[in-house]
Amino acid sequence: MNEPDFTAWSREVAGRMETTLANLLTPSRVAPARLHDAMRYSTLGGGKRVRAMLAFAAGEVSNADPERLQVAAAAVEIIHAYSLIHDDLPCMDDDVLRRGKPTCHVEFDEATALLAGDALQSLAFQLLAEYRLADDPREQLKMIELFARACGSRGMAGGQAIDLDAVGKSLTLPELEHMHILKTGALIRASVLFGAHCGNGLTPAQLEHLDRYGKFVGLAFQVVDDVLDEEGSSVTLGKTAGKDKEGGKPTYTSLMGLARAKQFAQELLADAHAELKGFEGRAARLGQLADFIVHRDR
Amino acid sequence: MNEPDFTAWSREVAGRMETTLANLLTPSRVAPARLHDAMRYSTLGGGKRVRAMLAFAAGEVSNADPERLQVAAAAVEIIHAYSLIHDDLPCMDDDVLRRGKPTCHVEFDEATALLAGDALQSLAFQLLAEYRLADDPREQLKMIELFARACGSRGMAGGQAIDLDAVGKSLTLPELEHMHILKTGALIRASVLFGAHCGNGLTPAQLEHLDRYGKFVGLAFQVVDDVLDEEGSSVTLGKTAGKDKEGGKPTYTSLMGLARAKQFAQELLADAHAELKGFEGRAARLGQLADFIVHRDR
Numbered sequence: 359m360n361e362p363d364f365t366a367w368s369r370e371v372a373g374r375m376e377t378t379l380a381n382l383l384t385p386s387r388v389a390p391a392r393l394h395d396a397m398r399y400s401t402l403g404g405g406k407r408v409r410a411m412l413a414f415a416a417g418e419v420s421n422a423d424p425e426r427l428q429v430a431a432a433a434v435e436i437i438h439a440y441s442l443i444h445d446d447l448p449c450m451d452d453d454v455l456r457r458g459k460p461t462c463h464v465e466f467d468e469a470t471a472l473l474a475g476d477a478l479q480s481l482a483f484q485l486l487a488e489y490r491l492a493d494d495p496r497e498q499l500k501m502i503e504l505f506a507r508a509c510g511s512r513g514m515a516g517g518q519a520i521d522l523d524a525v526g527k528s529l530t531l532p533e534l535e536h537m538h539i540l541k542t543g544a545l546i547r548a549s550v551l552f553g554a555h556c557g558n559g560l561t562p563a564q565l566e567h568l569d570r571y572g573k574f575v576g577l578a579f580q581v582v583d584d585v586l587d588e589e590g591s592s593v594t595l596g597k598t599a600g601k602d603k604e605g606g607k608p609t610y611t612s613l614m615g616l617a618r619a620k621q622f623a624q625e626l627l628a629d630a631h632a633e634l635k636g637f638e639g640r641a642a643r644l645g646q647l648a649d650f651i652v653h654r655d656r
Numbered sequence: 657m658n659e660p661d662f663t664a665w666s667r668e669v670a671g672r673m674e675t676t677l678a679n680l681l682t683p684s685r686v687a688p689a690r691l692h693d694a695m696r697y698s699t700l701g702g703g704k705r706v707r708a709m710l711a712f713a714a715g716e717v718s719n720a721d722p723e724r725l726q727v728a729a730a731a732v733e734i735i736h737a738y739s740l741i742h743d744d745l746p747c748m749d750d751d752v753l754r755r756g757k758p759t760c761h762v763e764f765d766e767a768t769a770l771l772a773g774d775a776l777q778s779l780a781f782q783l784l785a786e787y788r789l790a791d792d793p794r795e796q797l798k799m800i801e802l803f804a805r806a807c808g809s810r811g812m813a814g815g816q817a818i819d820l821d822a823v824g825k826s827l828t829l830p831e832l833e834h835m836h837i838l839k840t841g842a843l844i845r846a847s848v849l850f851g852a853h854c855g856n857g858l859t860p861a862q863l864e865h866l867d868r869y870g871k872f873v874g875l876a877f878q879v880v881d882d883v884l885d886e887e888g889s890s891v892t893l894g895k896t897a898g899k900d901k902e903g904g905k906p907t908y909t910s911l912m913g914l915a916r917a918k919q920f921a922q923e924l925l926a927d928a929h930a931e932l933k934g935f936e937g938r939a940a941r942l943g944q945l946a947d948f949i950v951h952r953d954r
Contacts, residue, residue, distance in 0.1 A: 384809055393809050393817040444774060449766035468747035472770070473817050476742060477809035479774065483781045484804030487797045495793035499785045502800065506782035511682055511691050511775035519691040519771050 364646045368411055375410045375435060376402065378428045382436075382485060396466045396474035397481075401439040404457035408579070408651060409434045409545060413553035415643035416568060420557025429489040430501075430552040433482040437509055438545060440478035443471050445518065479509070491556055501555050508548035517541025521607070529608040535577065542583075543576030550575075550644075564636070571633040571644060578626035579651050584609040585619050586656065627652045662944045666709055673708045673733060674700065676726045680734075680783060694764045694772035695779075699737040702755035706877070706949060707732045707843060711851035713941035714866060718855025727787040728799075728850040731780040735807055736843060738776035741769050743816065777807070789854055799853050806846035815839025819905070827906040833875065840881075841874030848873075848942075862934070869931040869942060876924035877949050882907040883917050884954065925950045 379401055386395045410431035417427040446453040446461040447468065454464050463471035486505065492498040507513055517540030524537065550572035554560055560568075588611040610619040630648040634641040677699055684693045708729035715725040744751040744759040745766065752762050761769035784803065790796040805811055815838030822835065848870035852858055858866075886909040908917040928946040932939040 388810070390809070390814050390817040390821065392821065393814060397809060444770060447770065449770060469820050470817065472742060472745065472747060473809075473813050473820075476773075476777065477807075477813035479777050480804045480808035480811075480813065484801055484808060487800035487804060495797055498797060499793055502785035503782055506778045506785060509775075510778035510782060511688070511695060511771075512686070513778075515771050515775035515778065516688050516691060519688040519768065522767050522771075523688065523690065 364650065367643065368650070371411050371414050372407045374428060375407050375431060378432050379435060382432055392466065392470055393473055393477065396462055396470045397478055399465060400443050400462045400474060401436060401478065404459065405435070406654070407435065409438055409549040411647055412546060412549040412572070412575070415647050416550045416553030417556050418643050419568065419637055419640045420554045420560050422553060422557030426489070426491050426556040427553060429485055430491055430556050431549070433485050433505070434545060434549045434552060436478050436482040440475040441514055443475040443478070447471060450518070450522065493558065497555065501552060504551060505548050508544040513540055513544035517544065524608055526606040527608070529613070531613055534608055534610065534613060538577060538580040539573065542580050543573060546576035546579060547572035567633045567636060571630050574626045574630035574633065575648050575651055578623050578630065578648070581610045581619055581623045581626065582652055582654065584611045585616065585623065588616055590656065623652050662948065665941065666948070669709050669712050670705045672726060673705050673729060676730050677733060680730055690764065690768055691771055691775065694760055694768045695776055697763060698741050698760045698772060699734060699776065702757065703733070705733065707736055707847040709945055710844060710847040710870070710873070713945050714848045714851030715854050716941050717866065717935055717938045718852045718858050720851060720855030724787070724789050724854040725851060727783055728789055728854050729847070731783050731803070732843060732847045732850060734776050734780040738773040739812055741773040741776070745769060748816070748820065791856065795853065799850060802849060803846050806842040811838055811842035815842065822906055824904040825906070827911070829911055832906055832908065832911060836875060836878040837871065840878050841871060844874035844877060845870035865931045865934060869928050872924045872928035872931065873946050873949055876921050876928065876946070879908045879917055879921045879924065880950055880952065882909045883914065883921065886914055888954065921950050
């Protein structure tokens, strides 16, 4: 892959996301100020913006309008931010460090963190309904439905529930995979499909390939997360390292060993690339992004 | 008002809501079962269904299709259920009793209650995008936007944040009013507007009257809540009585005294009725509902 080109592109997307999110989030001076502060604190100034990059890269396949893509990508990043705030709460993972900063409930307080997450979820749906994201408004309603399902009890929130229930238990590999397909995978797949739907002219078969790409990349993302959690330090990760193992959570590394987990990530990467074959040059960015997700070091 | 007629109607709406919600919520047997159980536990089998009644009554003004109304009303009741679950959490009001039953985090656990609330919010938006609620899909997108704003940081969640911040402080009457217009009022207004938008042919001026009706009724609802909290017992209320006063929360009764608060509720009721004048018979149900909200004993 053309490293300098990809690095420049990913910086551009991250920069564009930061500006867009800063504009879409309510200013801190507006009451209730503490709530708006907490929402901005947890959404701005950090993160790899992988989900936004996936939406933008998928948008290249469908030739989507960048103005639409940035709203769709912002909605996904806002949902991601809300999920991290709630995931870090004492009754969930009870984590104090996120992206190298104190977590929301540590910086503010538990109640504010709870409400900031709640309000961020509402904001994401507000944006998806407020801005024009598709030529046909019926199509846009379908996108909102798809996204809401990805967030809900049979998507991200369901995955978190299964994850919590798994603490101290031994999951089988298929059970672990199912959990991650919901917990992280649902939003990653939705990011890819969002980007694709912001444009036009993709056939159902092509959308199916992109969805499978999203599924493989989502799983690879989680496998690599587990590998980094096993190998990394809190300094490079920006979050508490070794936390999952310590908390008795089943991980890919605990279930299949470090070496096999690394190999599995490579297999998923190959599967992801295979789904992109029919798109030729238009999917180059999605291919680079899959490489980035598997080869990242934090 | 024609009491037997209104009672029969309100029972019919409540019955229809119960069936609709039972069908729209994912069955408990579907994994993650505990999460789906918690969602059903907190949404079904209780509550006055005031918000659903407001949507149905406003739908009579715009001659809306009952099939549409029941989905819109279900979405509002689902959001209401989510807000109660999160409001009862230890980091918020820390309440153990709701609708005469243990609160969600007491019956299940904190993490499950948090996720059940989160997933209910997603579900509400899923339903609003999935079912046809307006002839013009553009209109439906506007309804979703309006609703998301009512739920967010400048609506319900914002009101909860101001409420928390007010514990132990002395608010002025306008500050207290502003807090309630967001905390309870936003969703009540949205219920009325939702019902109205499910039908057709209302002018902007008519919608404006209905919105003001919603605002007066929403405030009256809260004033009466404070009066009942001051006068009532936990047995009739089905929740912990005297909780707000004890928790140092400013209330209408603490700010203006019990007698003046009762009088204020009557004034708001008259204001609500005044907004309905131009609609004649079509708004009869909204008028009865306002009476019910102010004269209820629990």
